[in-house]
Every structure is written in structure tokens, then in C-alpha cells.
Amino acid sequence: MGYFQSVSIFDPQVSNEILKTPIVHSNADDKLYWIHNSKGICTSQSAYKVLSTNSMLPAANISNLQLNLLKKTWKCKFIPPKVKTFIWRLLRNALATAKNLNFRIPTISDSCFRCSLSESCAHLFFHCASANLVWKLFEFHLDTTIIASMQNISDILAYVIATNNSELSLQKASILLWMIWKSRNDFY
Numbered sequence: 001m002g003y004f005q006s007v008s009i010f011d012p013q014v015s016n017e018i019l020k021t022p023i024v025h026s027n028a029d030d031k032l033y034w035i036h037n038s039k040g041i042c043t044s045q046s047a048y049k050v051l052s053t054n055s056m057l058p059a060a061n062i063s064n065l066q067l068n069l070l071k072k073t074w075k076c077k078f079i080p081p082k083v084k085t086f087i088w089r090l091l092r093n094a095l096a097t098a099k100n101l102n103f104r105i106p107t108i109s110d111s112c113f114r115c116s117l118s119e120s121c122a123h124l125f126f127h128c129a130s131a132n133l134v135w136k137l138f139e140f141h142l143d144t145t146i147i148a149s150m151q152n153i154s155d156i157l158a159y160v161i162a163t164n165n166s167e168l169s170l171q172k173a174s175i176l177l178w179m180i181w182k183s184r185n186d187f188y
Helices: 002-006 012-020 044-053 064-075 081-091 098-104 121-127 129-137 144-148 153-164 167-187
Strands: none
Touching: 064 081, 064 153, 064 167, 081 153, 081 167, 121 129, 121 144, 121 153, 121 167, 129 167, 144 153, 153 167
């Protein structure tokens, strides 16, 4: 008995908090109640709010430019939801490009299947000769020399939208990016 009392799997502070918990002497059934919601029900929204206000979530490290692009994308009623999600993943560099896969699994080549250069998001969607051709076919007036000097996908997308200057360009650019991604994935 003495051995079990001296060994604790909890840190002393946690143990003290557990011991402070009052024991309820009742025969009623237990009921879970979420104190962060007026109905007592835990929802994703209320859980996210609790986590984000308590700084328990890791920092998003999102730039103002990315945030503005995402806000514009989410507000645009003519962009399909799956394309909005894709744009979010693109801006957060969370797409399974060859370069991102190679970073996680070194045995996977980081080469673009069209030109054999390293396939980053910027390369796949803007720098690759195939991508340049697609942008020209869809009548986006882009200065390829300016884009060639940019590596940040947020900067490039902001440039594309600013150059074409309309909400329609955001919709067209988003859908065109989605089509390039789909084409690439269909090839694989």
C-alpha cells in the first residue's frame, strides 16, 4: 500500500488539482456540459474559439498579404468551395507538390513532370513553360519577367489579381490555378 501512495503518474501540481475536485454524492446520471457554449454543447466553432483565445494553437504565421487574398477568396461567391479550399492550401504551401513531397520523403523526386526542374508551387503554377502558356491562352496579361523573379506564391497571385484589376480576375485566376493542379494530378 505504501508503495502505491508514493508513486504518482501525475506531476505534483496536477495531482493537487485532481485532489481539489469535489466528490458529488448523487445517484443522478452524469451529464457532459460544455461551459464555453450557451447550450452546453461542444461545437468545432466554440472549441476553436477557446483554443485560439487561450493561445493553445500554434501561431499561424500568415502574412497580411496572404490574409487579404484568403479573405477576398472566401468572400467571392463565384468561386466553388473546393477551389477556395485549394487556394487556402496553395497560399499555405500545403499542396503535395513534388518539392513538398521530396522534403518529407527524400526518395520521391522533386522534379516537374513537364520540364524536370524542381516543382514548387511557384514553378508549377507560374514559372513552368507549360503554365506560362496556359496563362497566355486565358488572356491574363502577365509580365513573365516580373513573375520569374518572384518565388512567393502570395506575391505572384497578388500581382496577377492587381494586374488584371477586377474581382472577376480573382475568380478566373483561382479556377485556372485549380485546372492546372487538376491537370497535373490527372497526369500522375
